[in-house]
Amino acid sequence: MFPKLVGRLEALQQAVLNHEEGPVVDQSFELVGQLAAQTFRREEEAMELCRDRALALHKAAHRKFLENLENARTRFRAEGPSVALAHDLRRDALEWLVDHHRVMNSGMGRVVREMVERSIRHNQAMETGGQ
Numbered sequence: 191m192f193p194k195l196v197g198r199l200e201a202l203q204q205a206v207l208n209h210e211e212g213p214v215v216d217q218s219f220e221l222v223g224q225l226a227a228q229t230f231r232r233e234e235e236a237m238e239l240c241r242d243r244a245l246a247l248h249k250a251a252h253r254k255f256l257e258n259l260e261n262a263r264t265r266f267r268a269e270g271p272s273v274a275l276a277h278d279l280r281r282d283a284l285e286w287l288v289d290h291h292r293v294m295n296s297g298m299g300r301v302v303r304e305m306v307e308r309s310i311r312h313n314q315a316m317e318t319g320g321q
Contacts, residue, residue: 192291195229198222199284206266207276215271219263222283226256251290258282 202218210218230252237245262279269275 192229195222195225196284196287198225199279199287203276203279203284206271206279207273209271212267212270215266216263219259219266223256223259223263226252226259226287230255255283255286255290258286 198218198221202215202222205215205218234245234249234252237248242248262275262282265275
């Protein structure tokens with residue numbers, strides 16, 4: 191899902207940069223927003239399952255991303271396409287998403303490792319105590 195979202199964001203940025211027709215760009219904003227919301231929801235569900243303590247921070251970051259995306263869409267509707275808007279989409283959406291994904295994967299890896307280690311210790315304790 192993440193590569194698809196990155197691809198949609200790149201296509202949106204390119205559409206803005208190429209001064210595509212308003213409805214085309216607006217629909218691209220809509221698709222990116224829907225895919226981002228779906229991707230974030232799945233990420234948050236995984237974090238809930240793992241009882242990741244960073245969940246609240248990630249939810250806030252996701253809301254901020256969606257807010258920034260909607261602000262860019264509002265700006266597009268008011269001002270039209272521009273190089274500046276395309277640049278801001280790259281910085282505030284694409285680069286942010288890649289960095290967030292790296293941090294998220296690192297954090298989730300740590301949480302999963304801790305869960306596995308706790309499970310192993312628990313199972314070993316059960317085996318030892320049961321003999």
